[in-house]
Amino acid sequence: MSQTDFKTYTEHVESGKTLGNDDATGGIREFAAVNQVNAHEKGLSYSQGIRRYKIALVYCFCVSLGAMLNGLDGSIQGQVISIPTFRKAFGYQSNGQYIVPASWQSAWSGGQRAVTMIAALFAGALADRIGRRNTLYIACIVSIGSVFMLVFAPPGSFAMILVGRMVNGAASALFNCIAASYTSELSPLPIRGLTTGGLNIWIVGGQLTAAGVTYACGTRNDNWAWRIPLAVQWSVPALMLLTLPFIPESPWHLVRKGKMEEARKALVRLYWLSGDDVDQHLARIDEVVLLEAHNKDNGTGTYLDLFRRTNLRRTIVVAVVFMCQEFAGVQFVLGFSTYFFQLAGFPVAQSFKLNIGTLSLAFVGNLIGLSLINRVGRRRLFIVGMCTCAADCLGLAICSMIPGQAALWGQASFTMIYMLAFQSGIGPVAYALVGELGSAKLRAKTVGWGMAVHNTSVGTTQVILPYLVNPDQANLKGKVGWIFFGVAVVGAIWAYFFVPETAHRNIDELDELFARGIPARKFHKTELGLDRSAAFETEI
Known part of the structure; x- marks a missing residue:
């Protein structure tokens, strides 16, 4: 697509018109870019997809790094209670042993889970409003501040630990939610399973790191025995802040906001060295977004x-x-x-x-x-x-x-x-x-x-x-x-x-399978036609 064609295309999109040939009712009836991209991506094997889309893979893994905080936070918070100097700093003595009050243990765990759940619910709306990258910046700042409270909490300051854990739980929820949606949006079909499922490997990596650090530091005789493991959590937002300036915003989000030029620039970065036609990918995103905008189900x-x-x-x-x-x-x-x-x-x-x-x-x-x-x-x-x-x-x-x-x-x-x-x-x-x-x-x-x-x-x-x-x-x-x-x-x-x-299955195909009410066990063998809009009840 030439620059002149691209300018005409963006003007066509921003005017609110649909792509493809419209039928008598104005419905979308042809999805050339969707069908071409789907056919191209389905023709690639798993290994071919990794080699071809290695740049997109790197971007997805960088964003998924935030999920490591989930593994670190969840494991370290529980393991520090087993460290003797932590129990001495926040516990009471009974029969020669220091015990952290069960009421505060429950408050720490329950309070953090409650805030994490609420933050997860709001993460989607926040990301749709301000973008995926900006939401991650907020998560980084929130996490850095909350870990500071945890690391430098004076002995006996139960409330400070509670607030720190709750706020860090909110940051962890933002990291997890954005990583899952971002990787799903940015990943070409052959590597989508690797990037979305790969989120879990970062969580396990965080758990493994937490276990190793706690084991290495837990035998110290000072308060740094528990402060060092807590401080390790700073590594996640710090690394994220270093990489975020180089990570493109989700082109799906940009297309929904009508920022077609910015979406194209993001796609150029994502598909660099792949040899793919970025304008075709942009047209495909717009076709899917337009179709879903007219789908009553959404x-x-x-x-x-x-x-x-x-x-x-x-x-x-x-x-x-x-x-x-x-x-x-x-x-x-x-x-x-x-x-x-x-x-x-x-x-x-x-x-x-x-x-x-x-x-x-x-x-x-x-x-x-x-x-x-x-x-x-x-x-x-x-x-x-x-x-x-x-x-x-x-x-x-x-x-x-x-x-x-x-x-x-x-x-x-x-x-x-x-x-x-x-x-x-x-x-x-x-x-x-x-x-x-x-x-x-x-x-x-x-x-x-x-x-x-x-x-x-x-x-x-x-x-x-x-x-x-x-x-x-x-x-x-x-x-x-x-x-x-x-x-x-x-x-x-x-x-x-x-x-x-x-x-x-690409997103438009999954939309059609759900719209047609196909049983779950038949998803993989159901053949789909080229006319996507026929499967949906639309408002146009």
Whole structure:
């Protein structure tokens, strides 16, 4: 497309006219750019996509770095309580030991989860209003300030820790939501599974870093034993601030704002060295945005539209996918792995090393999952992951019923196997599905909704687990595996009927599949025509 043609094209778009040949009612009937881009991207393999779109891949990974704060924050906040100098600084002495008041522990955890959930809900609206990059800048500033409060909180200042954790939780929610929506928008089809599912590998990387730093610093005899692990969280916003000036704004956001020239410049940067026609990509984005603008299902793009018409189905799937992720037992295994290692007879120091080893297996599992996410598909990988986690919880539960050292070793082994299995399937796939299932117009809000449900599920599980496991409560220990086995089986059955296959489908194709009410198990084999608008009830 020449510069003259491009100028004519942008004037045509900004005048509010549609692309393609209009029918008698003014409806959009031809989507040349959509069809051409779809055909081109579907002709590329996974490895070809990585090589061709390496620049877009780098941009997506830079934005996903913010998700590392989720892993760091969630792990460090829990692990610092095990550090003796922290318990001395914020606890009271009882029977020769320092104990952090349970009321404040609950307030820290519950307060942070509540704020994180609220921030996730507002993240989508904020990103749609001011843009993805500006939202990330806000998250960086908020995180730096909150970590400052945590690191330099004087001993005994419980309220300062509470405020710091709540504010940092809000920043973490912004990072997660923007990373999921940004990677979904910017990624060409062959690498979309890698970039959206790759969000989880940054979270696991944060958890692994937290475990290593806490282990290295926890034996110090001063307050820096807990301040250093908390200060490590500064690394995320600091690195983000260094990279954000070089990261382009989402062209999808710019097109919706009518900033066609800026959108084209962003696409030039994204598709640099790929050989793709950026004007064709720009036309394709505009065609999809115009179609969705006229689709009654999307309404005016408010949160209420998530629960209307065909969007309700997407919203439910996004929510239950994240609920399955938590209720399959990951918080139980992740939170009590060190405990099971100690039951198996390992010394305390050795059990913490094994916990680091377990998280290393989780990291490897993510790499396996990301290598299979296109080849095997999201749907199959998720269902197999649910079944594998169910089988693992069953094995752990059976071992808990058998006396003897061998059974204790079995429980410890199943915790390690679980993390490998979970992170090979459910872990990365859930983030890929959440980033892909929302319509283009409601994507940021759909992601925010999903993250809010995720945080609610995590908080619910963390509140219930101590009552099931603690010796002064139900004292079920490994027998909790029976509960998670049952829930995981139900989740696997639900996934078979309701989780659609999103691999190898672009956003306009997914819109049509949902609009036509295609059953989830038939998404991957349903053939679509070239006339996208015929599938929708429009307002034009």
